[in-house]
Amino acid sequence: xxxxxxxxxxxxxxxxxxxxxxxxxxxxxxxxxxxxxxxxxxxxxxxxxxxxxxxxxxxxxxxxxxxxxxxxxxxxxxxxxxxxxxxxxxxxxxxxxxxxxxxxxxxxxxxxxxxxxxxxxxxxxxxxxxxxxxxxxxxxxxxxxxxxxxxxxxxxxxxxxxxxxxxxxxxxxxxxxxxxxxxxxxxxxxxxxxxxxxxxxxxxxxxxxxxxxxxxxxxxxxxxxxxxxxxxxxxxxxxxxxxxxxxxxxxxxxxxxxxxxxxxxxxxxxxxxxxxxxxxxxxxxxxxxxxxxxxxxxxxxxxxxxxxxxxxxxxxxxxxxxxxxxxxxxxxxxxxxxxxxxxxxxxxxxxxxxxxxxxxxxxxxxxxxxxxxxxxxxxxxxxxxxxxxxxxxxxxxxxxxxxxxxxxxxxxxxxxxxxxxxxxxxxxxxxxxxxxxxxxxxxxxxxxxxxxxxxxxxxxxxxxxxxxxxxxx
Amino acid sequence: xxxxxxxxxxxxxxxxxxxxxxxxxxxxxxxxxxxxxxxxxxxxxxxxxxxxxxxxxxxxxxxxxxxxxxxxxxxxxxxxxxxxxxxxxxxxxxxxxxxxxxxxxxxxxxxxxxxxxxxxxxxxxxxxxxxxxxxxxxxxxxxxxxxxxxxxxxxxxxxxxxxxxxxxxxxxxxxxxxxxxxxxxxxxxxxxxxxxxxxxxxxxxxxxxxxxxxxxxxxxxxxxxxxxxxxxxxxxxxxxxxxxxxxxxxxxxxxxxxxxxxxxxxxxxxxxxxxxxxxxxxxxxxxxxxxxxxxxxxxxxxxxxxxxxxxxxxxxxxxxxxxxxxxxxxxxxxxxxxxxxxxxxxxxxxxxxxxxxxxxxxxxxxxxxxxxxxxxxxxxxxxxxxxxxxxxxxxxxxxxxxxxxxxxxxxxxxxxxxxxxxxxxxxxxxxxxxxxxxxxxxxxxxxxxxxxxxxxxxxxxxxxxxxxxxxxxxxxxxxxxxx
Numbered sequence: 001x002x003x004x005x006x007x008x009x010x011x012x013x014x015x016x017x018x019x020x021x022x023x024x025x026x027x028x029x030x031x032x033x034x035x036x037x038x039x040x041x042x043x044x045x046x047x048x049x050x051x052x053x054x055x056x057x058x059x060x061x062x063x064x065x066x067x068x069x070x071x072x073x074x075x076x077x078x079x080x081x082x083x084x085x086x087x088x089x090x091x092x093x094x095x096x097x098x099x100x101x102x103x104x105x106x107x108x109x110x111x112x113x114x115x116x117x118x119x120x121x122x123x124x125x126x127x128x129x130x131x132x133x134x135x136x137x138x139x140x141x142x143x144x145x146x147x148x149x150x151x152x153x154x155x156x157x158x159x160x161x162x163x164x165x166x167x168x169x170x171x172x173x174x175x176x177x178x179x180x181x182x183x184x185x186x187x188x189x190x191x192x193x194x195x196x197x198x199x200x201x202x203x204x205x206x207x208x209x210x211x212x213x214x215x216x217x218x219x220x221x222x223x224x225x226x227x228x229x230x231x232x233x234x235x236x237x238x239x240x241x242x243x244x245x246x247x248x249x250x251x252x253x254x255x256x257x258x259x260x261x262x263x264x265x266x267x268x269x270x271x272x273x274x275x276x277x278x279x280x281x282x283x284x285x286x287x288x289x290x291x292x293x294x295x296x297x298x299x300x301x302x303x304x305x306x307x308x309x310x311x312x313x314x315x316x317x318x319x320x321x322x323x324x325x326x327x328x329x330x331x332x333x334x335x336x337x338x339x340x341x342x343x344x345x346x347x348x349x350x351x352x353x354x355x356x357x358x359x360x361x362x363x364x365x366x367x368x369x370x371x372x373x374x375x376x377x378x379x380x381x382x383x384x385x386x387x388x389x390x391x392x393x394x395x396x397x398x399x400x401x402x403x404x405x406x407x408x409x410x411x412x413x414x415x416x417x418x419x420x421x422x423x424x425x426x427x428x429x430x431x432x433x434x435x436x437x438x439x440x441x442x443x444x445x446x447x448x449x450x451x452x453x454x455x456x457x458x459x460x461x462x463x464x465x466x467x468x469x470x471x472x473x
Numbered sequence: 474x475x476x477x478x479x480x481x482x483x484x485x486x487x488x489x490x491x492x493x494x495x496x497x498x499x500x501x502x503x504x505x506x507x508x509x510x511x512x513x514x515x516x517x518x519x520x521x522x523x524x525x526x527x528x529x530x531x532x533x534x535x536x537x538x539x540x541x542x543x544x545x546x547x548x549x550x551x552x553x554x555x556x557x558x559x560x561x562x563x564x565x566x567x568x569x570x571x572x573x574x575x576x577x578x579x580x581x582x583x584x585x586x587x588x589x590x591x592x593x594x595x596x597x598x599x600x601x602x603x604x605x606x607x608x609x610x611x612x613x614x615x616x617x618x619x620x621x622x623x624x625x626x627x628x629x630x631x632x633x634x635x636x637x638x639x640x641x642x643x644x645x646x647x648x649x650x651x652x653x654x655x656x657x658x659x660x661x662x663x664x665x666x667x668x669x670x671x672x673x674x675x676x677x678x679x680x681x682x683x684x685x686x687x688x689x690x691x692x693x694x695x696x697x698x699x700x701x702x703x704x705x706x707x708x709x710x711x712x713x714x715x716x717x718x719x720x721x722x723x724x725x726x727x728x729x730x731x732x733x734x735x736x737x738x739x740x741x742x743x744x745x746x747x748x749x750x751x752x753x754x755x756x757x758x759x760x761x762x763x764x765x766x767x768x769x770x771x772x773x774x775x776x777x778x779x780x781x782x783x784x785x786x787x788x789x790x791x792x793x794x795x796x797x798x799x800x801x802x803x804x805x806x807x808x809x810x811x812x813x814x815x816x817x818x819x820x821x822x823x824x825x826x827x828x829x830x831x832x833x834x835x836x837x838x839x840x841x842x843x844x845x846x847x848x849x850x851x852x853x854x855x856x857x858x859x860x861x862x863x864x865x866x867x868x869x870x871x872x873x874x875x876x877x878x879x880x881x882x883x884x885x886x887x888x889x890x891x892x893x894x895x896x897x898x899x900x901x902x903x904x905x906x907x908x909x910x911x912x913x914x915x916x917x918x919x920x921x922x923x924x925x926x927x928x929x930x931x932x933x934x935x936x937x938x939x940x941x942x943x944x945x946x947x948x949x950x951x952x953x954x955x956x
Contacts, residue, residue, distance in 0.1 A: 021713045036732050047742045054748035086586035110580045111743040113559035113856040114829050118727035240494050254591035259509045269520045270584045275527035344587050371586040
C-alpha cells in the first residue's frame with residue numbers, strides 16, 4: 001500500500017506546473033552558481049598568477065635584496081567560489097617583511113566594492129535561499145491542502161492507515177523533490193570537470209559533503225513545512241506561517257544572532273589592540289634610536305670598516321626587538337582571539353536555531369572559508385616570515401629592515417663601474433598555503449552535519465505524530 | 474464609485490490574517506533593523522573617537538614629528554543605519570605619511586570576519602527582500618482570486634466600470650501596504666531621536682527620500698503583482714510566476730549583472746597597479762640614491778688628506794648645504810613618483826568606473842537593484858565612498874607632509890649624519906611635540922544635494938517601472954475575461 005501511495009505522491013508532484021516552474025528555476029540557479037563560480041575561479045587564478053609574475057618582475061629588476069618589497073598572495077581555492085564564506089572579505093595580499101607584524105590587505109571586496117554591493121551568487125547562497133523556498137512551496141499544503149481539496153477523504157475511503165499515508169507523503173515528497181535536485185548538482189560537478197577546475201580528491205569529498213549537507217538542509221525545510229501543514233487546518237494560514245518561518249530562518253536569525261552575541265560578549269575593538277601595538281613599536285623605535293646614538297657616540301666612525309660593526313650591532317638589536325615584539329603581540333593577539341572566540345561561539349550558537357545557518361556554517365567549515373580562515377592563513381604567513389627573514393639575512397648579512405636604506409646610502413664606497421647582477425626571484429623560499437586536512441574539515445563540520453540530521457529526524461517525527469492527530473473532517 | 478471599491482479592498486485586507494501577519498512582520502523587521510543599526514552605529518562612533526584619540530595621544534608622546542605615525546580615520550555616518558552599503562567592506566583608515574601610499578585598510582569585515590558571514594540586517598535589506606515578498610503576497614490573487622471566489626461577478630452586477638474597479642483595487646492595496654511602511658519608518662525616526670543619533674537636516678532629508686524610495690519600490694512589486702494577476706486566470710499560477718519574477722529581480726539580476734560586467738570589462742587588479750607603482754618608485758629611488766652616492770663620494774674625496782679637526786670643520790660648514798641638496802633630490806623623486814601615481818590611478822579609476830557603469834546599468838533591469846543603488850547613494854555608502862575618502866586622504870597627506878616638513882622632520886634619519894657628534898639630541902632631552910598644531914583630517918562632505926541628485930535617476934527608474942506596471946495592469950484588466 002505504501003508503495004502505491006508513494007507513487008501517487010511522486011506523480012502528483014512531478015506532473016504539477018508548480019514543480020515544473022520551481023524546479024526549473026532552482027536548476028537554472030544551481031547551474032548558474034556553478035558556472036559563475038568556475039568563471040570566478042579562473043578569473044581569480046589569472047589575477048593571482050599575474051600578481052605573482054609582477055612580483056617576480058619587480059624583484060628581478062632590482063640588484064640588492066635590501067631593496068626588495070616581496071609580496072605574498074593568497075592563492076584562490078576552487079571550493080572557495082562555491083562556498084565563498086569570508087574569502088572575499090579577508091585580505092589577499094601581504095607585504096612580506098623580515099620583522100614586524102604581517103597584515104592582510106586588499107580583500108576582494110575592499111578593492112572592488114562593486115562586487116560587494118550585490119555579493120556573489122554561490123552554491124551556498126542558492127541552497128540557503130532557493131532550496132528552502134522550494135521546500136516550503138511544496139510542503140505548506142501537503143496535508144491541509146489535500147483536506148481542502150477533498151482528496152484526503154477520498155484516500156481514506158480506501159483501506160489506508162494514517163501512518164502509511166503520512167509516511168508516503170514524507171518519503172514521496174523527499175524523493176520527488178530531492179532526487180531531481182541531484183541532477184543539476186551533478187551537472188554542476190561535471191562542469192567543474194569540464195572546465196578543468198583542479199579539485200583534489202580531498203576537495204571532491206568536501207564538495208560532496210557540502211552537497212549532502214545542502215540536501216539535508218532542504219530536507220529539514222521540507223519536513224518542517226509538512227509538519228506545519230499537519231498542524232494547521234487551513235493552507236493559507238500554513239503558507240503564511242511557513243513564509244514567516246522562512247524569513248526568520250534565512251534572513252533574520254543569522255544576522256540577529258551576531259548582533260546579539262556582540263551584546264552578550266564584549267570584545268575590545270581591533271583599534272585598541274592596534275594602538276597598543278603601535279605604542280609598543282614606537283617605544284621600541286625610540287629605544288633603538290637612543291641605543292644607536294649611544295653606539296655611534298661610543299664608537300666614533302672613522303673609516304668604512306665602521307659600517308660592518310654598525311651593521312652587526314643593528315642586526316643584533318633588530319633581532320632582539322623582533323623577538324620581544326613577537327612575544328608582546330602574540331600575547332595581545334591571543335588574548336583578543338580568545339575573547340573573540342567566545343563571541344563567535346555565542347553568535348554561531350544562536351544562529352543554529354536556523355537550519356540554513358547550520359548549513360552555512362557546515363559548508364564554510366568544509367570549504368575552509370569559515371571565520372578561522374584568516375587566522376590559519378596568518379599562522380602560515382608567520383611561519384613563512386621566519387624562513388624569509390633567514391633568507392634575507394643570509395643574502396644581505398642583515399636582518400634589520402629599518403636601517404637598510406640608511407646603510408645603503410651611507411656605505412658610499414661602491415664604485416660606479418661595478419655593474420651589479422639582477423636578483424633571481426626563484427631563490428626566495430616558496431610560500432605554501434597549507435590546505436586544511438580532510439579530517440579536520442569534516443570534524444569541524446560534524447556537529448552541524450549531525451544537527452541537520454537530527455532536525456530532519458525531529459521534523460519527520462513531528463510531521464508523523466501531528467498527522468496521527470490530524471482532524472480529517 | 475472607485476472609492477467604494479477601495480474601501481472594500483481596504484476592509485477586506487485589514488480584517489485578514491494575511492494583513493496582520495504581514496504588517497506585524499514588516500514593522501517588526503524595519504524597527505528591529507533600525508534599532509540594530511543604531512546600536513551598531515553608536516559602537517562605530519565610539520570606536521572612531523577612541524581610535525582618533527589614541528592616535529593623538531600616542532603622537533603627543535613624541536619629540537620629533539617624523540616619529541609620529543599619523544593616520545586618517547573614516548568617520549561613521551548616521552545614514553549607514555539605513556543602508557550599510559559597502560561601508561563595512563572598505564577600510565576604516567589609512568596611514569598618512571610622506572612615504573606611504575594612501576590606502577584604506579582594515580575594513581570592518583576584514584577585521585572581524587564573523588560579521589561578514591551573515592552580514593548586517595539593514596532597512597534596505599528588509600525593504601528589498603521582505604517588503605517585496607509581502608507586496609506580492611497581497612496582490613498575486615487581486616483579480617483572478619476574485620474571479621475564483623466569484624466576487625468579481627458580484628461586483629460587476631452593480632453599475633461599475635472596469636476602470637473604476639481596477640483603480641479602486643489598486644488604491645486600496647497600496648494604502649494597505651504603504652501604511653505599515655510609513656508607520657515603521659516613523660518609529661525608526663523616533664528611535665533615531667530618542668537614542669540621540671546626531672541627525673542634521675541633510676540626514677533627515679535623505680531619510681525622507683529613503684522612505685519615498687521604499688514606498689515606490691514596494692508599490693512597484695504590488696503593481697506587478699496586480700498586473701500578473703490580471704494576465705492569468707488561476708491565482709496559483711500567478712503566484713508561481715510572481716515568485717519566479719521575484720527571485721529573478723531580487724536575487725539573480727543584481728548578482729549576475731556585476732559578474733557579467735566583471736567578465737566583459739576586466740580591470741587590472743589593485744595588486745597589478747600597486748606593483749607597477751612599486752617598480753616605478755624603486756626606479757625613481759634608485760636614481761635618487763645614485764645621485765646621492767655620487768654626491769657622497771665627492772664629499773669623501775674632498776675630505777681626503779684632511780685632519781680630523783679640519784674634516785669636522787668641513788662637515789659643519791657644509792652640512793646645511795648638503796641637507797638642502799639631499800632634500801631637493803628627494804623632493805624631485807617624490808614629485809616624479811606622485812605624478813606617475815596620480816596618472817596611474819586616474820587611469821585605473823576610469824577603467825573601474827566604466828566597469829561599474831556597465832554593471833549597474835545591467836543590474837538596473839531589476840527594481841531591487843534600483844532600490845539598493847538609490848538607497849546606497851542616499852546614504853552615502855555607495856561604491857563612490859571609497860574614492861571620496863581616498864581623495865580626501867590624498868589631500869590630507871599632501872597637507873600633512875608639508876606640515877611635517879616645515880616642522881623639520883623632512884628626513885627621518887638625519888641624526889645619522891651627525892657622525893658621532895652630539896649635535897642631535899636624544900629623544901628624552903627634546904621637548905614633546907605640540908599635537909594641537911597638527912592639521913586634522915576632514916571627512917569629505919557628502920551633501921543632501923549630491924545624495925539626492927545621485928539617486929534621482931534610480932528613483933526615476935522605479936517610478937517608470939511603477940507607471941509601466943500600472944498601465945499594464947489597467948489595460949490587461951480592461952481586456953480581462955470575467956467569465
